[in-house]
Structures are given as structure tokens and as C-alpha cells.
Amino acid sequence: MSNRKLGAVMFLPAILYVLAVVGVPFVLAFIYSVGDVKIASVGYHFVGLENFRSVLQSPAFRRSLYDSVVFTVGTQIIVLVGSTILALALKEPFRGRGLVRFLILLPWVAPVSLGAIGWKWILDSLYSVINWALIAVHLVRPFEGPMWLGEPSLAMMSVIGVESWRLLPFSTVILLAGLTAIPRDIPEAAAVDGAGFWRTMFQITIPMMLPIVNVAVLFGIIFTFTDMTVVYILTRGGPYDTTQVLPSLAFFTGVLGGDLAEGAAISIFLVPLLVAVAYLMLRVAHRSEVA
């Protein structure tokens, strides 16, 4: 077998895999979104953009779009600040650094659903360990602990917190890589030039990390915007749909509600949004690299 053929054969599984897992569902979703498919319905009628029109008019969809944005932006802010601090702290050698790095990586390594179920118990209205601790230190009175997942704003904060917990390791690792790529000379030159810790941090280190921060944020936005696991397990979109994000809404509408076409329309709605975000971020990253 010639090298060319062998190469193609070796490559084929990867292409098939991507086609089967990403390509086919994507095309299918697109076809569904412009049709009238429901679970258990037979036949397919093209309806054009009807589904999108109906989705856009639905209050539940608008609410979810808003929630998705809050969820994504909130998570990214926490992750960005947290991972920058962590990366800067973990760059310097200290005793036990390896262990700390390992512990921080754990949430990323563990299956999302497992972690989320753990958090569900931590935030449970009756058995919450947080409330137990708050009561123990007399910050709140017994049986008056906050309903972490039961109150709209607290629920949103909770899902944001858990999603941040989950994404933090990934972002930290990316930033740590970016940070170690800064030659040692440069902060040293800044030190000799008279800059203290904060000036070096904000005028040298962080600006130099910007391109890689962009990558981390881009990935973070895509991960958060398309993730429904945390919301699904913790709140199922509740209370009163106040934590419903677009992916979970799509799932509830399309799979549980049986309206495949409308579910597909909701999912497809994410695509141009994410493409726009990706384009913007890559442009910013490119500019800060060239300029």
C-alpha cells in the first residue's frame, strides 16, 4: 500500500468519527429546524423559517437567551479573574505546588454529571452543607438558611458558581501555559526598570498574556454557552425558568416536549451567535499579536 493510501486509511476513522458525531447531527438539526418534525410524526414538510419565527416570539426563548447571556458572562468573569490569580500563584515554585496543581485540575477531570450531583447535595434546601456551616457559626438561624436553588437570583448565582468551578481548571491551565511562555527576562527587566509587583502585573504580565487570555475566554464562552449539564442537574431550568439556558430549553422542548423542529431551531440559533463570538475573539487575538 502506498504511503498516500496508508495515510488516507489512517486518517479515515477520525473523519468518520467527526462526521458521525458532529456532522450528521448538525445537518439533521438544520433540516429539522426548517421542517415540521415532531417525535412520532411521520413525513417531513418544509416550513421555511416558521420555527425560528415562533421561537423568537416565545417568551420562554427570550428568557432563556437572557439567562444564557447572564450565565455565560457571569461565569467568564469569575473564571477569568480566578484563573488569572491561580495561574500567577501557581507559576512560582513553592512546597506542595504539584499537589495544588493536581487538586485544581480535579474538577475538570471528573465527569460533569458527578460533580454537578455533588453540588446538588451541597446546595440542597434541606441537607446543604453550606447552610449547616452557616448555622454552626451562627450567621443564619436554623431552618432559615438560603434556598440556594429555589430562589431565582440565588439559583442563577449557584449555577454560575458551579459552572465556574468546573471551567476554572481548564482556564488556569491555559493561562499557566501562556504565563510560562513569557521569557523570564521581561519581568526581570521591569524589576530593574523600577516597576513593583502591581505595575509589572498590570502593565507587563497581563498585557503580554492577552492573546492567550482571549483563547481561554473564547473556549470558556463556547463551553458555557453550549453546556446544559450543570443547569439540567441542579435546577432543571427552574425556579420559573429563571435559570433556563438555550441548550437546556432546546432539550426540554425538542426531546422531552417532543417538538423536534422547534428544539432544533433553538439549537441552530446558537450557531451564528457562537460563530460571531469566535470571529470577534480571534480578531482581537490576532490584532494584539500583530500590533
Next chain:
Amino acid sequence: MAIVETRNLTKVFKEGQPGAVNNVSLQTREGEFLVFLGPSGSGKTTLLRMIAGLEQPTAGEILIGGAVVNHLPPRERRIAMVFQSYALYPHLTVFKNIAFPLKAQKVKKELHQQKVDWAASLLGIGKLLNRKPRELSGGERQRVALARAIVREPTVFLLDEPLSNLDAKLRAAAREELEEFQKRIGTTTIYVTHDQVEAMAMGDRVVVLHQGIVRQIGTPKEVYDDPADTFVATFLGSPPMNLLEAKDVIVGFRPERFLPSELLTPGGEQAAKNFQPQSVLVADVKDPLKRIPLRFRVEIVEYLGAERILYGYLAGTRFEKKLVYSRIPSSVLVNYEANSVHDFAVPESELRFFDPATEKRIAPKAFQWQ
């Protein structure tokens, strides 16, 4: 302007391992250009970094302008440093790079423009101020790094191999420029290099370092002509000093002093024919009695344009197995071929004696060639 002094300065990176810098005591002079010269791993950069405050000494003291600065962070030492990589801030324009020390030292903002212009014009980079470092050539980057270093008028300049990233031609030009520049601003400068040509050409004095120990401090002429030990003797000069080891003494002589004997004989007809009077050897020729004749069996001839390097052996001596070098200027027209034997000689005054045990320089003593 200030004097830099180190007292028994020592740096041990890992306990139990030999120190990177061991007990170094030295002192610059006012406005001096002092060069730290040594092979890689000799501790020269570590020494410089300790003076800069980028590395904490394990023991000993650093004084700048008479005050102990061990406990001071780099920014309070009033030093400026140029790094081997130049360490320009890649995201800032040249102007902002040069202005950074001013900003960091809280110099009044109104003065920034004027001071940056001054530094930039001194180095001829006024036209580059709006560029980013990545848009500059190696030579330009080096100038920006220098401008950034002088802009706040430091008391001491620390330069860590600033020319090693330039190509050979540019390096020679930059060397000259840097030297002239230092003379003009007159700031005490410590310059680290592994390049002996740079050290000899630029240094007022040279500190030769090896394994973290100062082997010799002296003017370029002193370290070259009167090396303190065999390390200095062989580290300086290319090819290095010939060293012949006997039981109780090592004798050394420079390849350029080991020459065809007719060159060292006054009035010899051959010499008259082959020897051009502007040669440096005139002084030796005055005293022909003090030369030591040696038979030189040439093995390899290396033609380098301005000179030839002969590799061979001293026939009929007890050092017959030791490879020795001779360096003959091209103005000598005699033809040397591989595997031929010639009468060579070395003036006795050019012999250097070392103790085989300590490798240190010792007074001349009797020596058996046969």
C-alpha cells in the same frame, strides 16, 4: 556614577553542590568599563544578577556607591541592565519601552517626551519610536534596550552579553559604538561576555572567572601577557598559550611568540628577505642571546588570511607528544608545508612559568627541554 564593590560574594543554588559564585571580592573604579569574562557556567552572569538584585547572594556583601544594597530590590539600586535577549516589552512601542523606567520611577510626565527624545537621539533611534519591538532588526533592538537603560541616568550599567545576538559584522560595529558610548556618558559599566575579543577590546579591566572563582583581574594587556594561572593562559588567546608540563613546572609561551628562528636572528639574510620591519618582534630581536631554539615538526597548516596557524610537535624534546601552536603573520613569506621540520625559537623573556600543583604563576626557574 558609582563604584560597585563585592565582598566575599557567594551564591550556592543547591545546598551541597559547588557554588555558582565563590567568595568573589572585587571593586570597580569610577566610570570604569569592567568586563566579566569566562566560559559558560563560570558564574559571570550570576555575579551580575546578584549585583542587579535579581538573585539573592548566599553570603557576602554587595556595595553600590559605598552602601550595602543586599536587602534592596533591583529598582532601588539605581542600576540599569541590558539583557542578552534585550527583554524589550513586546506589546509596547519603542517610545513606551524607553519611557517605562521613567513611568515606573514616577518621573514627572511632562519630562518623559524630552528624556525619551534625548536617549533616542543619543542612540540614533529617533525614527523608530512608534514601532513595536517585533518590527526592529537585532541591532535596532539592542539600541532600544540601551536607550531604555540610559534614559533615567543610572549610576551603574550592567550589560549581560548584549552583543551575542548580533551577527559578526554588526557585532564589531556595535562593539565599537558601545565602547564609544560608554566613554561619552562615563557611567560605571559592568559587561558580561564569554567572548575574549570583546573583553580585550572594550574592557578597561577584565575579570577572568572560572567555576565561580575570580582567576585574575587586570587590564587586557595584563591578563593576556601575564596570566595569573594556566586557566587564564589557555582561556585567552586563540590558539591558546602553549603549555609544556614537566614534573615540577609548567612552561608556557604564546603561539605568536613561537616563530621561525631566522625571524628572531638579527641580520640573517633570510630574515632580511622574509621579514617586514613593522612586525611586532623588533624588541625581541635586540637580544638574540635570550632565545631558545626548538625544532618544530609542522603537521597541519591553517591559512587564516592575515596569519597562518601551524600545528605540530617539538622534535627532539621531551614534549614530543604535546601539540603546540605557532601563529605566523602573513607578512612572513616563508612557505610551510605539512610534515616538514623547521628551526623555530621562542624568546626566553616570553616564557611563563606555572606551578603544576596549584596551576598558579610562579617565578621563572630552570627548565630542561631535552
